[in-house]
Amino acid sequence: MNDYRVPAEDIGFVLFDVLQAPRQLADLPAMADADEALMRQLLDEMARFIDGEIAPLNRAGDEIGARWHDGAVTMPPGFREAYQAFWQAGWPALSADPADGGQGLPAALDAALYESLSAANHGWTMAPGLLHGAYECLKHHGSEALKSQYLAKIATGEWLATMCLTEPHAGSDLGLCSTRAVPQADGTFQLNGTKIFISGGEHDLTDNIVHLVLARLPDAPPGPKGLSLFLVPKFYADGARSAVACERIEEKMGLHGSPTCVMRFDDARGWLVGQPGKGLAAMFVMMNAARLHVALQGIGLLSAAWQKADAYAHERRQMRAPGASQTSAIIEHPAMRRILDTQRAWIDGSRVIAYQTALELDIARQHPDGARRQRAERWCALVTPVLKAACTHQAFHGGSDCLQVFGGHGYVREWGIEQHVRDARVAMIYEGTNEIQAIDLLVRKVLADGGDAWCALLADLQAQSTGDAAQALQALQQATRALAARCAADATLAYHVADDYLRASAIALLGWAWTQISAAAPAAARWQAPARAFSDRVLPEFAMRLAIVGQMQPANA
Incomplete structure (x- = not known):
């Protein structure tokens, strides 16, 4: 293809x-x-x-x-x-x-x-x-010394970088990390430990690789508050190689072009980034940026799968479509049209939300009005976990639907569609699993203030929306207030409903996005079919998810 x-x-x-x-x-x-x-x-x-x-x-x-x-x-x-x-x-x-x-x-x-x-x-x-x-x-x-030596190299991409968090016994629970950093007389640190799932930990693309590593100082307390962040390059300024070794790369379901490395640090010399014990705070700057990029991966992978499926559906002729007098291209069959239009509804709507998030990032950093900066920060904090989880979920499941368009041909390598499904699967896992994104949204962000900030954002979007999209945004506000009251009486409830709540939130945001698309292109044929698919096939899921949230009881109730 x-x-x-x-x-x-x-x-x-x-x-x-x-x-x-x-x-x-x-x-x-x-x-x-x-x-x-x-x-x-x-x-x-x-x-x-x-x-x-x-x-x-x-x-x-x-x-x-x-x-x-x-x-x-x-x-x-x-x-x-x-x-x-x-x-x-x-x-x-x-x-x-x-x-x-x-x-x-x-x-x-x-x-x-x-x-x-x-x-x-x-x-x-x-x-x-x-x-x-x-x-x-x-x-x-970073310190001024580190920035003077490394920042421009990273900014320009001349040198690539890694994020060394995960260890064999410490996946999502980073507080279990045991890599050690021992201070030296010259102000450096010697790092010892093993990190796994390190994308690009070793490669031949650039002349140097800069590793950002979570590790624990000798007197650090247990748990996440005891973690500090360190910089360890592959090569030092004098050309000497650091004591960082790639022990192997993983054999994976997909992403074969990206080496996922097991990295061993053996008295590797590095420098502290930020303050002792504040490593997670520093690293979360990197992780939050990565989560938006992973959402964009989801949009891109679904778009690539859709392109292949759409091209195949226009070329492949099989049986007569309903109402046709002769053999038709399968694009004429309602079942294929349903798949393609529904996935395009997700691609187009998600792209609007993701690009608006990118605009809000710049506004949060640079806008002269403090109140506008705060609204932008609110958007980024609340919308990013929704984007990461929803877009990567759709990339895999929607990509699988696109494979369905090919029939048996989709299951063989020749046509290329199966690679998109394999590659997309990991995006639901890395940079915080989608379940963690749901907990982050509901437990840590929405419920932290009783839903005030989230409902204020939803109200803003409701004012910009019409019809069913506006009603969904209003319904989500009402459900959020009711859920906050229920969770105040039972703190475990939020964990049971978080995934369904995030999915409902994603669909409500898509409703706002499609209102904006329809206003910008009211009569353009390109946008009409996915707009109908959103209304007919995506939006109805919102009521189901909200019903689950409203009726769910803790497992031990």
């Missing part, structure tokens, strides 16, 4: 017609030059680069994969050359501060870039996927 093609027209429609991104950014002094003409030019260049350089490497990345031998990892053919072209063209530095070698452009462009990269070649995109989070982490928490 044909390689993925960046849907530049759809992306531009969302950014400029639906969200009017230049108008939203007009009050930010640093974005004064980011007008529509410049943004459209960058989108066109992005599409040319991804379509020409990255998408054609996807199949080799999956079939050949990354190879480990004696501690070294060789990436699939073409990956290094493509990455060198990528960073030298300035793509990793798109939204980084010009003072650090970046271009200072809107985060929404960065969102469009990483959505499209993930769709074109998820395995390759895993390499630069953590750069933005590592940059933000070091910029906000």
